[in-house]
Amino acid sequence: MALPEVLAGRLNRVLLEHRQQKKLREHGLSPRRKMLFIGPPGTGKTMTASALAGELRLPLFTILLEGLITKFMGETAAKLKAVFEAIRQTPGVYLFDEFDALGAHRTQSNDVGEIRRVLNSFLQLLEKDESKSLIVAATNHPELLDRALFRRFDDVVEYELPDAKVGREILLRKLAMFETGGVDWPSVLPTIAELSHADLSRVAEEAAKMAVLDGSTRITTGGLVAAIGERRAAAR
Ligand SMILES: Nc1ncnc2c1ncn2[C@@H]1O[C@H](COP(=O)(O)OP(=O)(O)O)[C@@H](O)[C@H]1O
Ligand SMILES: [Mg+2]
Missing domain, CATH: 1.10.8.60 (Helicase, Ruva Protein; domain 3)
Structure with a gap:
């Protein structure tokens, strides 16, 4: 990938911490595992998740949050829980791609309450997660996301159009x-x-x-x- 140095450095740090996680954990430290990628379309967010998986020799799983939403309230929550159960059981890179799709969904169905519930349960599950997997959330539209959400991640990586x-x-x-x-x-x-x-x-x-x-x-x-x-x- 062609990346500005600062960005490449931050991604290398994720790789390093993941590879040395045993050492970190022995000292009560935890590696960076929960990442938020934000930036315009076509700047390499999805590609990065796949590159991280490749470098770490971990399988890449992509989850589209929008696809989890159903009309039935309990069902969406159950599906999301199942995803986090998989995250715990099967080490991998889990990419929650295009959060912004949720935003689009919101304007179409006007179902703000449901979207908020999905995002909130996602954040709660994210916070509780203590697995060894790498969790990456990617969005083209950070303005749709609550600032409070950013704090739940170990790292927020911003992508820009190429100079x-x-x-x-x-x-x-x-x-x-x-x-x-x-x-x-x-x-x-x-x-x-x-x-x-x-x-x-x-x-x-x-x-x-x-x-x-x-x-x-x-x-x-x-x-x-x-x-x-x-x-x-x-x-x-
Ligand atoms: N940093 C990069 N270096 C080289 N090619 C890139 C880079 N970012 C994106 N591309 C090209 O653009 C395509 C789309 O990138 P993608 O990761 O899907 O963007 P995003 O997820 O940010 O919308 C990639 O398959 C690749 O061909
Ligand atoms: Mg993408």
Whole structure:
């Protein structure tokens, strides 16, 4: 993944603490285990959960809270409890992806009470959890979440749209099989504003396709700028 140093450092700390948890626990300390990832779509939150699982050789389980909601009050709570029972029994990385989906649900059904109940029971179960699993909650819309919720996590990690440095890294990495020596980066990078990591991945792919269809492996400045322009228009 292409990540700013500060972010990479914070994620490495999670890995380190998890790997050394025995040592930490011997001294009455607990490793960081409950993480909240917030930031715009396409900036690598889901990808990070999967990378953490890969690094720790743990299975990744994804839970969509929205999918747990049913019309029957007791049932939702029972399902959530079952998830936390699994967290306790089967060590893994458990990703509660897209909390914001709950927000969307709220405006559709107007069932604010039910959503709040689900979130509250989630938080209570999270707080009580003493398993060895890594629990990651991810959201694109932190403004939908109560600030009080942030305190229940060991770490809140904020993702941002890529700056020029990270943007260049993503493009170069994706275009590793192509000739990029001739690209005039100072004219390309100022045009990537507002694009996410996911958008830039697509840009690289488009530029690569253009080159291949042109019968070449050479990526041009014009090709990249055109692909970026198209993506920006599509993202709007
Ligand atoms: N930091 C990153 N470095 C490289 N590629 C990334 C990064 N973040 C996102 N991507 C690309 O964008 C895609 C979508 O990212 P994802 O993790 O699903 O974003 P989010 O969960 O934040 O919406 C990934 O599959 C990957 O191709
Ligand atoms: Mg995601």
